[in-house]
Amino acid sequence: MPKAQAQAVTPALEGPHSANRVRFENVGMRYGLGKEVLRNITFELDPGSFHFLTGPSGAGKTSLLKLLYLAHRPSRGVIEIFGQDAANMGRKRLPALRRRIGVVFQDFRLLNHLSALENVALPLRLAGGKDAQIRDHVRELLTWVGLADRMDATPPTLSGGEQQRVAIARAVIGRPDMLIADEPTGNVDPQMSRRLLHLFAELNKIGTTVVIATHDTALLERVPANILHLEDGEMVSVPDRPGWP
Amino acid sequence: MFQIVQGGLRPNMLKPQFNILPEGARAGGLLPVIIAVMIYLCALALFAALSLQFGIAAWSTNLDRSFTVQIPADALPKEDLAVSVASALKALPGIASIEALSMEENTALLETWLGKGNVSADLPIPALVDVKIEPGSAVTAAALQEALSGFAGAQVDAAGTWLSQLRGPALALIANAYFILGTVLVATVAVVIFGTRAQLAAHQPTIQIVHHMGAEDAVIAKEFQFSFLRLGVLGGAIGTVLAIVTLLIIGTTLGEGDEGLLSIMRERWWAAFVLLPLPLLSAALTMLTARLTVFYALRSIP
Numbered sequence: 001m002p003k004a005q006a007q008a009v010t011p012a013l014e015g016p017h018s019a020n021r022v023r024f025e026n027v028g029m030r031y032g033l034g035k036e037v038l039r040n041i042t043f044e045l046d047p048g049s050f051h052f053l054t055g056p057s058g059a060g061k062t063s064l065l066k067l068l069y070l071a072h073r074p075s076r077g078v079i080e081i082f083g084q085d086a087a088n089m090g091r092k093r094l095p096a097l098r099r100r101i102g103v104v105f106q107d108f109r110l111l112n113h114l115s116a117l118e119n120v121a122l123p124l125r126l127a128g129g130k131d132a133q134i135r136d137h138v139r140e141l142l143t144w145v146g147l148a149d150r151m152d153a154t155p156p157t158l159s160g161g162e163q164q165r166v167a168i169a170r171a172v173i174g175r176p177d178m179l180i181a182d183e184p185t186g187n188v189d190p191q192m193s194r195r196l197l198h199l200f201a202e203l204n205k206i207g208t209t210v211v212i213a214t215h216d217t218a219l220l221e222r223v224p225a226n227i228l229h230l231e232d233g234e235m236v237s238v239p240d241r242p243g244w245p
Numbered sequence: 246m247f248q249i250v251q252g253g254l255r256p257n258m259l260k261p262q263f264n265i266l267p268e269g270a271r272a273g274g275l276l277p278v279i280i281a282v283m284i285y286l287c288a289l290a291l292f293a294a295l296s297l298q299f300g301i302a303a304w305s306t307n308l309d310r311s312f313t314v315q316i317p318a319d320a321l322p323k324e325d326l327a328v329s330v331a332s333a334l335k336a337l338p339g340i341a342s343i344e345a346l347s348m349e350e351n352t353a354l355l356e357t358w359l360g361k362g363n364v365s366a367d368l369p370i371p372a373l374v375d376v377k378i379e380p381g382s383a384v385t386a387a388a389l390q391e392a393l394s395g396f397a398g399a400q401v402d403a404a405g406t407w408l409s410q411l412r413g414p415a416l417a418l419i420a421n422a423y424f425i426l427g428t429v430l431v432a433t434v435a436v437v438i439f440g441t442r443a444q445l446a447a448h449q450p451t452i453q454i455v456h457h458m459g460a461e462d463a464v465i466a467k468e469f470q471f472s473f474l475r476l477g478v479l480g481g482a483i484g485t486v487l488a489i490v491t492l493l494i495i496g497t498t499l500g501e502g503d504e505g506l507l508s509i510m511r512e513r514w515w516a517a518f519v520l521l522p523l524p525l526l527s528a529a530l531t532m533l534t535a536r537l538t539v540f541y542a543l544r545s546i547p
Binding site: 069070071072073091094095096097098099100101103109111112113122123126127 | 264265266267450451454455457458459460461462464544547
């Protein structure tokens with residue numbers, strides 16, 4: 001399995017791809033006045049790259065994802081998302097940046113009063129999409145993830161696996177520049193897991209940077225990707241032993 | 246199916262076009278009732294303030310140029326004296342009108358206070374001459390008194406003197422009415438802030454999801470502000486209608502004999518319709534308050 005380690009920090013990229021680069025440099029993060037849960041995080045994600053984020057429970061994976069999808073500010077360091085200083089960016093400019101990022105939450109976070117169709121359409125609505133286009137795209141994607149007959153169902157009436165597929169469809173519908181997924185294959189059968197990975201890979205092929213936090217070693221075996229490994233809030237070299245993380 | 250609940254508005258103005266918040270969980274409950282009560286009190290306070298203000302202004306315009314010449318009750322024949330006084334003053338420059346009141350008119354004035362039929366014949370009633378000077382005229386009470394030096398006991402009273410004594414309490418009442426209006430408006434704003442915060446707290450998970458998906462603060466605020474706009478219109482309409490009904494009842498049931506400050510309100514009961522735009526103002530107030538509350542609350546989310 002190719003386990004390319006996260007790239008070392010390099011000077012700012014120049015050229016057409018630099019606009020979609022993601023860069024962390026000496027980033028620290030804390031909740032409130034507590035101790036830092038992430039320390040000296042430094043890595044760089046090239047546009048269109050595919051990464052797994054691994055590490056034991058409590059290592060800081062979710063916190064790192066929060067920084068990536070701009071739900072939290074770092075306590076120190078530099079965060080550059082798509083070439084923009086996200087750590088110090090004003091609140092008014094953040095929504096536009098967030099709309100370029102698709103997120104699959106571990107607990108799905110679907111809106112229970114909306115149908116599957118409306119949940120998946122939400123990012124396109126927020127981006128100002130046109131009704132007809134939105135409808136066609138959303139139907140097509142929901143059909144692709146096997147939910148053609150469940151489009152009008154609300155999340156409480158869907159199974160865990162179906163909810164997860166809706167959450168993934170919502171994250172990818174806008175063809176984001178970066179897709180972040182927290183344990184995206186946790187609730188689906190192996191066949192659907194392969195289909196979803198294929199979907200992520202297809203998105204990755206058209207230039208989407210993919211970051212997947214996972215404990216699923218089988219997933220790591222199947223997809224050739226870079227690995228970001230966290231241990232106790234710090235990014236460390238990928239352990240070279242069987243069965244990790 | 247896909248429900249476009251706010252279709253028909255400009256494209257992309259209201260994104261997303263389905264409701265982010267559940268329809269049944271929006272602001273409601275007792276809030277329209279509270280807003281209705283607040284707007285009702287506002288309307289009464291506003292009407293009281295405006296009618297007093299206009300009443301005092303009208304009194305000032307009419308009475309600042311008015312004088313009354315009083316001829317003692319024991320002067321005989323006092324009605325003839327009154328006519329003579331009127332003739333004497335008519336020759337002065339700056340006099341707009343002079344009217345010697347008949348004894349029937351004097352009796353009618355007293356009946357306002359003593360009640361109809363209660364003015365007995367043996368009551369010593371002075372004769373009165375009503376004098377009005379032209380606008381801008383420099384005629385004073387002293388000048389009039391001097392002109393009447395030949396009429397023993399004739400006394401000139403300037404209406405402006407007692408008007409100025411009345412103006413102080415009236416202005417205090419107007420100030421109180423506006424203070425009550427302001428207090429009720431502040432209370433209304435506080436209620437709307439409280440309601441908005443409660444809604445924000447109830448739907449915090451939903452708001453955070455949409456926020457992290459890239460929803461602008463304005464998009465989230467719209468979900469709340471239109472909800473509170475409806476409440477403002479509803480509560481404002483109920484409160485205003487109740488206030489107008491109350492004022493109409495006051496206007497039509499106050500007896501003709503009632504005088505003083507209430508009579509000002511009675512005379513201007515029709516001005517209750519000035520309150521008709523209040524529901525719109527109520528809607529604007531609740532909508533703006535909810536919007537600003539949401540904006541303020543969202544600042545705590547990175």
